[in-house]
Amino acid sequence: MAGGVRKKPAGSPSALWGKLNTLWQDKHMVLFKSEYTLLVVSVLWFMEIGINVWVIQKVAYTEIDWKAYMDEVEGVINGTYDYTELKGDTGPLVYPAGFVYIFTALYYITSRGVNIRLAQYIFAAFYLVTLLLVFRVYHRTKKVSLLIPSLYVFYFFEFFQVPPYVFFFVCCASYRIHSIFVLRLFNDPVAMMLLFAAVNLFMDGHWTLGCCLYSLAVSVKMNVLLFAPGLLMLLLSEFGLIRTIPKLSLCAVIQLLLALPFLLENPMGYMSRAFDLGRQFMFKWTVNWRFLPEWLFLNRYFHLLLLAVHLLTLLLFALRRWKRPGESIFELLKEPRKRKTPAQKIPMVLILFSSNFIGMCFSRSLHYQFYVWYFHTLPYLLWSGGVKKMAHLLRVLILGLIELSWNTYPSTDSSSAALHVCHLIILLCLWLAPPLPSDPAETQEHPPVKDKRQ
Numbered sequence: 001m002a003g004g005v006r007k008k009p010a011g012s013p014s015a016l017w018g019k020l021n022t023l024w025q026d027k028h029m030v031l032f033k034s035e036y037t038l039l040v041v042s043v044l045w046f047m048e049i050g051i052n053v054w055v056i057q058k059v060a061y062t063e064i065d066w067k068a069y070m071d072e073v074e075g076v077i078n079g080t081y082d083y084t085e086l087k088g089d090t091g092p093l094v095y096p097a098g099f100v101y102i103f104t105a106l107y108y109i110t111s112r113g114v115n116i117r118l119a120q121y122i123f124a125a126f127y128l129v130t131l132l133l134v135f136r137v138y139h140r141t142k143k144v145s146l147l148i149p150s151l152y153v154f155y156f157f158e159f160f161q162v163p164p165y166v167f168f169f170v171c172c173a174s175y176r177i178h179s180i181f182v183l184r185l186f187n188d189p190v191a192m193m194l195l196f197a198a199v200n201l202f203m204d205g206h207w208t209l210g211c212c213l214y215s216l217a218v219s220v221k222m223n224v225l226l227f228a229p230g231l232l233m234l235l236l237s238e239f240g241l242i243r244t245i246p247k248l249s250l251c252a253v254i255q256l257l258l259a260l261p262f263l264l265e266n267p268m269g270y271m272s273r274a275f276d277l278g279r280q281f282m283f284k285w286t287v288n289w290r291f292l293p294e295w296l297f298l299n300r301y302f303h304l305l306l307l308a309v310h311l312l313t314l315l316l317f318a319l320r321r322w323k324r325p326g327e328s329i330f331e332l333l334k335e336p337r338k339r340k341t342p343a344q345k346i347p348m349v350l351i352l353f354s355s356n357f358i359g360m361c362f363s364r365s366l367h368y369q370f371y372v373w374y375f376h377t378l379p380y381l382l383w384s385g386g387v388k389k390m391a392h393l394l395r396v397l398i399l400g401l402i403e404l405s406w407n408t409y410p411s412t413d414s415s416s417a418a419l420h421v422c423h424l425i426i427l428l429c430l431w432l433a434p435p436l437p438s439d440p441a442e443t444q445e446h447p448p449v450k451d452k453r454q
Contacts, residue, residue, distance in 0.1 A: 031165035034142070040164035041135045048131060048171050052124040055178050061116055065090060066185040070113030073104045081265035083273040096274040097258040098219025099187055120182045126193050127181040131171055133196035134376045138162065140203050141349050141380075162383045163392060169399050170379055176371050176406050186369040191220040195227065196376070199352060202231075207238065207247060215251040219258050222275055223373050229314050230355025233322050233332075234348055240335040281365035287406060288366040288420065291413035303364050310362035313427075317358065321431065322351050350384050353377040354430050361423045371406045378402065378426075385429025398422050 030036045068088025075086045075093075086093040093100075110119045171177075181189050194217035201210035214231065217224040235244040256263070262270040283294045296302055319329060323346075331339050353374075360366065360374050382395045402422050408415035 032163050034162075034164065037142075037162075037164045037167070038139060041139075041167050044167055044171050045128070045131055045135065048128060051172060052127060052178070052182055056117070056120045056124060056182055059183060061120065061183055062179075064184050064186075066113065066116070066119065069103050069185075069187065070107055073100055073107050074112070076100055077104065077107070081261050082269055083262055083266060084269040086273075092273060094273055094276060094279065095187060095221055096219040096255070097262060097270075098216055099190075099221065101258065102190060102220060103187065116185075119185055123181045123185055123189065126189055127178075130189065130193045130196060130376070133193070133200055134170065135167070136200055137196065137203065137349060138167075138380065140200070162379050166379050166383075166392075166396065166399075169396070169403075170376060174375065174403060176368065176403070177375055180369050180372050184369065186372075187221055188223070188369045188372050191217050191224055192372050192376075194220065195224050199349065202234070202348060202352075207235070208250065211247045211251050212254060215254040216258075218251075219255060223370070226356040226359030226373070227352050228355070229318070230322075230351040230353075233318055233351055233355075234346070236332040237323070237346055238336070240338075241333040242335065281367070284410070285367045286365045286416075287368060287370075287411045288363065288416050290411040290416040297365070306362045306364055310359060313358050313362070314355065317354065317431075321354075321433065322346070347384075349380065350430075350433075353380055357381055357423075357426065357430075361420075361427055368406065368409070381426050381430060385426065385433055390429065398425060 031040065065088075068090040071088035072086050072093040080086055083093060106119060106122065107113050109122070110116070113119070180186055194213055198210045198213035198217060201207075201213060214224070214227070232244075232248075235247055239247070259270055259274070262274075280298065283289075283297050286297065289297050323329065323332070357374055357377065360370075363370075378399060379395075382398060401418050405411075405415045405419035405422070
């Protein structure tokens with residue numbers, strides 16, 4: 001307009017200079033203000049490229065299961081489809097069929113498993129992809145929380161504000177996690193990479209594709225089933241029982257198709273090996289129960305007690321923390337449009353992560369590579385808890401104690417006890433988190449409050 005003031009485009013050099021100037025002025029707060037989270041995690045991710053290369057080049061590779069994996073898939077390549085006949089140096093094949101296909105591909109890529117260095121770089125790529133998926137979960141959750149106009153979600157956002165410096169502990173600071181990925185080449189990281197990909201799809205509303213990836217993750221290692229109670233709760237909340245059944249059926253069909261060659265050969269052999277829920281663990285490898293006498297650790301009644309407490313805790317969280325107070329659990333079985341109260345968004349990621357965490361708390365045994373099952377979810381759980389006065393330093397201390405417990409080899413009475421204490425604190429914080437509003441009208445009575453730190 002003639003005589004008017006021309007606005008400078010947002011991407012002009014002066015606008016960019018203004019942003020850089022603001023960043024420079026806030027340089028001492030970059031690690032503490034959530035608005036700089038994306039910048040911090042981007043820097044950390046690129047740092048991780050160098051760290052992984054350095055670890056691979058400078059730290060000696062330790063053979064544990066890789067050769068056994070290659071022997072097991074080589075048996076399949078040679079025509080053996082009876083799971084009871086497939087074995088490696090460390091024992092029989094005890095993973096579902098998806099593991100076989102993925103590690104068969106790695107078998108050929110790495111010259112029949114001989115090119116260890118190439119396998120390490122492939123797992124470094126898996127690590128970097130996993131980090132991207134994890135960082136996106138944290139970033140997307142913050143964005144979603146800001147957009148949902150409810151009092152509960154404001155509280156959830158308030159508790160969820162993970163300071164950017166904490167992400168240093170999510171990646172660069174953990175020796176054990178780098179070891180699990182690039183120095184040991186376990187199958188656990190592959191399963192978790194697929195799991196986090198599925199979580200990202202759930203957050204984006206791609207439920208069918210997310211269920212496909214979730215089932216594929218289960219087919220690599222069945223520890224991913226620890227997320228299943230939370231996922232079932234989410235599916236029922238989002239779709240109701242009738243529309244949830246096709247998605248559960250899809251997960252089952254994927255398992256069936258992947259396992260078909262082995263099921264046709266020896267169905268009972270496959271099921272008993274790939275999904276052996278009663279497998280006995282060795283006491284010498286336990287991280288979490290070292291303070292128990294070995295006879296009790298191996299006792300079946302102790303295992304049943306842990307299972308009972310696990311199921312009871314899941315039930316309590318499902319009834320009291322994962323739905324609105326006063327809302328019947330049977331309401332979730334109905335289609336959302338037929339419910340008495342309108343469907344509301346629920347903290348999807350928190351439910352999934354807490355479901356898995358509860359399983360970790362009451363596991364019969366945790367081996368060192370199992371750390372990756374929940375490592376990337378720990379900051380999320382700690383900063384989502386309901387104890388407002390728990391200082392950031394105390395949360396970081398808990399992360400440090402957990403890391404120390406997993407890095408103590410062999411485990412000791414003290415390291416195992418410290419791990420349980422940390423688990424108990426996190427579990428109590430999750431239990432004390434504010435419940436969903438019992439009535440949608442609460443949201444209208446209390447408009448969203450702006451974050452005072454912005």
